[in-house]
Amino acid sequence: MSTSTTNTQESLLPYMDMGTGFLIGLSVGFVLKKSFKLLLFFLGFAIISLFLLENNGFVTINETQVQQSVSTWSAQFQHFVAFLKTRLELFTASRGLSAIAGFVIGLKIG
Secondary structure (H helix, E strand, C coil), X not given: CHHHHHHHHHCCCHHHHCCHHHHHHHHHHHHHHHHHHHHHHHHHHHHHXXXXXXXXXXXXXXXXXXXXXXXXXXXXXXXXXXXXHHHHHCCCHHHHHHHHHHHHHHHHHC
């Protein structure tokens, strides 16, 4: 009877042996990539719709306002990247490496 229990435990997913940092990184990377793909899809749809509306004369676009908005969003994104870098530097070597490995694999899977 102990051999069947051992076989059952050995056949479990290999994810059971992974650390929590890896699993958290894996899930964050997976969700981030999926949400980023969805965001890019809707952003592309909005830009194409905006170009079509402008071409047909329904909307006029103020280019200076668009440039200001893009520069503001760019600055906010750079601030977010700097925040992520400082957060990653706080990890200890073992936890940080497993979390980063999980994040990279999550991005690859997603």
